[in-house]
Amino acid sequence: MRLRGKINVKTLAGSIAIGIILLISMNLKAFNTSQIIFFNSLTGFSDTIPNNDTLPLATDTVIVKSRKDSSLLAKDTGKLAKNDTLNLSKDSLDAPVSYAAADSGVLLIPSKQFILYGKADAKYKDIELQAAIINYNQQSQLVRAYGLSDTSTDLNAKPKLTQGDSKSISDSILFNLKTMKGRTTNSFFNEGELFVHADVLKKEGKDIFYGYRGRFTTCNLDTPHFAFRTRKLKMIANKLAVSGPASPEFEGVPIPIGIPFGIYPLTTGRHSGILPPQFIVSQDYGLGLENLGYYKVLSDNFDITTRANIYSYGGYSFNINPKYYVRYHYQGALNFSFQSIKALNQNYLTPQEYNTSKSFMLNWTHTRDNKARPGTTFSANVNFGSTKYNQYVLNNPFVNFQNQLSSSISYSKDFGGKSNISVNLNHNQNSNTGLVNLNLPTISYNVNTFYPFQKKEQVGAPKWWESIGIGYTGNFTNQLSFYDSAFSFKRLLDTAQYGFTHNIPITLTLPQLGPVTLSPSVSYQERWYGQKIFRNWDSINNRLDTSIRKGFFAARQMTYGISASTRIFGTYQFKHSSGIQAIRHEIRPTIALNYSPNMNGKFYYSMKVDTFGHVIRFSQFDGVIPGAFPEGAFGGISFGVDNLLEMKVKSKTDTTNNGIKKVKLLDGFGFNSSYNLLADSFALAPFNLYARSTLFEKINITASAILDPYQVDQFGFRKNVFTWNSSHPTLGRLTGANIAISTQFKSKTKDGKTANSQIPVDPFMTPEEQQMQLQYIRNNPAEYTDFNIPWTLSLSYSLNYTKQLHVDSLSRYSFASIFTSNLNFQGDFSLTTKWKVGATGFLDFNAGRLQQLSMYLTREMHCWQMSINVTPIGLWRSFSITLNPKSGILRDLRINRTRMFSNY
Incomplete structure (x- = not known):
């Protein structure tokens, strides 16, 4: 193109032209492109852009092609403009504008207009405008933006306006840079989690918007799953949105229900407000509203949450939860809950209608x-x-x-x-x-x-x-x-009782004697007591009575010892062609010589404990804190052996270390005990056995047992006879044992990425809040289901065996064997890509029944989620159906049905 009007910098018109160009301070980066089709304005204004390729230019018109530098060439002066910004008039802007266009920029000097053609992009303060055509009138401070005039439905071809966190896509955009007022047509507007589509969107100032004949939703799809239609809508940026009467629609189908008005918070961060309740039905409590409350922000460092539950039978409860947090100093939370229970009496053998409790x-x-x-x-x-x-x-x-x-x-x-x-x-x-x-x-x-x-x-x-x-x-x-x-x-x-313990250890580190490490030690302990307990057998009532003597008492104990430890390695090699290359065994034996004089025998006495004449040795400090020292002198040997067993196998996938992979068979197993050379009876202490392993990197196993080497009589009291000296010799008598097995299995993720099983934790949450969050997740697993993992299964089993001394109604002492075993399980699996079912429970083998079971069924619906939770077993049986949006704005807009029943 050629210049049709010459510019004289000495004239008034030339000065205005240069001032406008320097004021806008833009770097043109346009280049020659093919002809574009202009889009007709839908705003109804008379000064629309004609639908042709170029505009008829007035005499005082400048067409500017973009250059890589930021300078503008004035033809008649041959000089370059050196300044990007210059305030020359009252109608100039108070901030620089940067812009770019794919085709060209046209400056109309008489009308003070600047027009960008072809993928135009302009930025002013926090506003960014993208459109096919952008028209700026300096005299009126109006900016108009248009899209393409073809039949394309591509939203990327329409004008886009971004200001802060607010984004809009419209057919046409008109706004004033001074007053920040504007009007758009057929607009798609986004503010936080709220998406609005309005026929006309009017902006009254920087942060206030009005919408006419529109719909709003929190679904981010172009065709949302649900929306609310309304004729009037007002939004205040980063504060709230208010709508008039609205009716919902799902998948574009109107629902014949409505709401008279709606208030939707858009504020980020903390703000005070009412916490809406949840409606439930309980067989014992009646109809109820739960979690009705109010959240109050008292300061930047302090807030308080109050909640209450109200039931139709007269029961109620309330909760007060203040929190405080001062960064780099301290944080904490207080939670006080009070319950006044009035539950329907399910036991018809008692006369009262209700059971009450506080x-x-x-x-x-x-x-x-x-x-x-x-x-x-x-x-x-x-x-x-x-x-x-x-x-x-x-x-x-x-x-x-x-x-x-x-x-x-x-x-x-x-x-x-x-x-x-x-x-x-x-x-x-x-x-x-x-x-x-x-x-x-x-x-x-x-x-x-x-x-x-x-x-x-x-x-x-x-x-x-x-x-x-x-x-x-x-x-x-x-x-x-x-x-x-x-x-x-x-x-x-x-x-009330008190106690004081003093311990003075003396250690000595000696140089190693080859593979053996020697460690001598000396320890002195002293304990102060505030009372003594004496036991006496009442032969008249056939019972054991106790009496307490207050005062100040002391007991002392000295221990001398030296220990030696070493490590022994052994490896068995297999053939090179074998899958198992070697098995490695590591043995870690320890042996120690210890001596403790009898400094506490004076505090021990023998006492009859039942009508059969059984006698037990008691200390005057049994049952007194900090506990009694053992009786008698000890001079003996303590010994133990710890083992580690692992093997080397060929790996088909891991090529490091020549394709050899180490696999631990047993992380540790062994035993320890002691023998008292100075004791006249029961010199050999019980054996403590243990083992721990991780099989296939999946199954964790820990086990321990206690073997008593001495026999017992018919009541379970020990006799000074070894078990291997009986008619049925054994290595020992099992007096206690436990085993725990846990594992977790899960399928591969659908997208092939590694699943993150850790729940994200806010670093600013207190430990109590984190525990409450984890507790809520356990109670509502359907709301935290990962549909990317087809199935998961977690199992945990424990078995415990103990021998306990107990007294019957006739004050007879005996030992009873007690077994406890239980199984905890949790798992889920996907019925389809959108449906998932899961359960968690606790099985008590002693009772022979499930003590607790919770099941859930959940449906993934993109912007909504449906969950069904059922608890058929437990102290309280319940089921609930919940349908709610995922958005935080509409989290209180839920359909909930809850029923509860007692299991008494």
């Missing part, structure tokens, strides 16, 4: 950032409440079977790496027995091992005495115990 639960977690005060730590994890609280929690079988509660508040301080102190407040509670134990407080002081004979400046080889190390550990414990059903302050003081 209970509470208090949880507090607190952690302090290590950077806040280096060298000191403070943390708290408190769980304290009524015994029956967990029993009345609905639809949570994991909590229903939780019978142990424990708490811990701890503080520790390090003194320059030489010593440290820790203070702990502990609590444990058994819901079955109702026994509560409080340790208020437990104080530990430790002095790290130091070497008093070591020289500060080492010269030459160190002497053997320089490796003598001395340490110290002191523990103070104060314990209170009571039953929550019979609490009184007097009984609490009666059960």
Whole structure:
């Protein structure tokens, strides 16, 4: 093209032209392209762009072709413009504009218009505009954008406007750069999770939008699965969207129901608001609304959540959950729950119509950032409440079977790496027995091992005495115990007891004697007690009575020893052509000589325990913290053997290490025991056997057992006769054993990528919040199903055997064998690509039944999800059907049907 008008920089028109060009500060990058088809405006304005290839240019018109540099050539002056921005008039913009066009840019000087043709792209502040044609009028500050005028339905050919997180695609766009007001037609608008399609979209300012005759949805497909149609819609960017009367449609089919209005939050981050309830039906509690509450943001570091459950039979519960978080200092959460239960009595043998109960639960977690005060730590994890609280929690079988509660508040301080102190407040509670134990407080002081004979400046080889190390550990414990059903302050003081333990270990490291390592040791322990317990047999009532004597008492113990250990290796080689190349066996034997004088025999006495004349040795400190020292002198041998068994096999896939792969057969197995050379009876201690292995890198196995080498009488009391000296000789008598087997299997992912089994955890969540999240996932597995994995299966089995001493109604002592075994399972599999079924449960072999079973069926629906949860076995039986959108904006828009039944 040629220039049709000459520009004189000395004239007013030339100055305005250069000022506009420099003001916009754009780098043209256009190039010659084929002819394009212009799109007719749908805005109804009279000044639309004609539908031809080029515009008739006025005399004062400049056509600018893009260049690689940012300079504009003025023909009549032969000079280059050096500045990109220059404020020359009141109607100039307050920020530079960068732009590009595939075809050309046309400057109309008389009308002060600048037009870009062909894949035009302009950026101003946080606004980016892309269109086939962009027309900017400096005098009116109006920007018009158009698409192509063909019949293409490709959204990429339409004007696109992006401002911050808001995006829109329209047939035509008109807006004012000064007032930020505008109007678009046939627009697709996106704000956060909300997608809007409106016939007309009007912008009243920077952040306010109005839509007319549109539909909105959270489905991000071009043809959404569902939407809500409405005539009027208002949106405030990053705050909320409000609609008038709306009716839903699914797959384009209208549903004859409607909502009078809708409020949809678009705010990111925390903000206060009402937490909507969930409707349930319970056989025992009646109709109910659960989790009705309010969330309040009090400050940047503090918020509080309140929730309540209300039931038609008169029961209710409420929960208060404040949280605090100060970055780089500390974070924590407090949770207080109260239950007033009024449940329908299912036992028709009792006259009352309802069963009532009141209970509470208090949880507090607190952690302090290590950077806040280096060298000191403070943390708290408190769980304290009524015994029956967990029993009345609905639809949570994991909590229903939780019978142990424990708490811990701890503080520790390090003194320059030489010593440290820790203070702990502990609590444990058994819901079955109702026994509560409080340790208020437990104080530990430790002095790290130091070497008093070591020289500060080492010269030459160190002497053997320089490796003598001395340490110290002191523990103070104060314990209170009571039953929550019979609490009184007097009984609490009666059960109070304290104890102090001192331990001074002395170590010496000797040089290795070839393959043998020698380690001598000396240890002194002293324990302080606040009471003694004496037991007496009542021959009149045939029972064992106890009495407590308060005071200050002490007991001491010395131990001397030396141990030797080594490692023995053995390998059996197979033929080179064999799949198994070698089996390697490693043996780690240890042997130790120990001596402890009889410093506590004076505290032991013999006492009759039943009408058959059985006698048991008791210590005056049995049942007193911190526990009793053993009786008698010990001078004997302690021994043990640990083994490792592995093999080398040929690998068909792994070519490293010459294609040889190591496989562990047994990670460890062995035994340990001791023999007291000074004892006149029962000199040989029981054997502790153990084994652990991982088979096929899938099955984890751990096992242990205790073998007693002595025989017992008909009541289970030991006799000083070895088991191999009987008519049926054995290596020992099994007194305790356990085995645990766990495994997990899963299929390959559909996309071939490695599945991530870890649940993403927010680093700013407190440990209690993370546990609550994991608990919610366990209770609602259907909402966290990975459809990319066709099937998964997890199994965990445990078997335990113990011998326990118990007393019958006639005060006769005997030993009983107790077996416990259970199986935990969890799995799921895909019926189709969109349907998945799963289950989790707990099988008690002692009871011979399933103690807990939960099943679910879920359907993946892209932007929606349907889940059916059924709990047919447990303290509370229930089923629920939930259909809800996945979007966080519409998470409260759900269809839910829940029914619950008691299993009493």
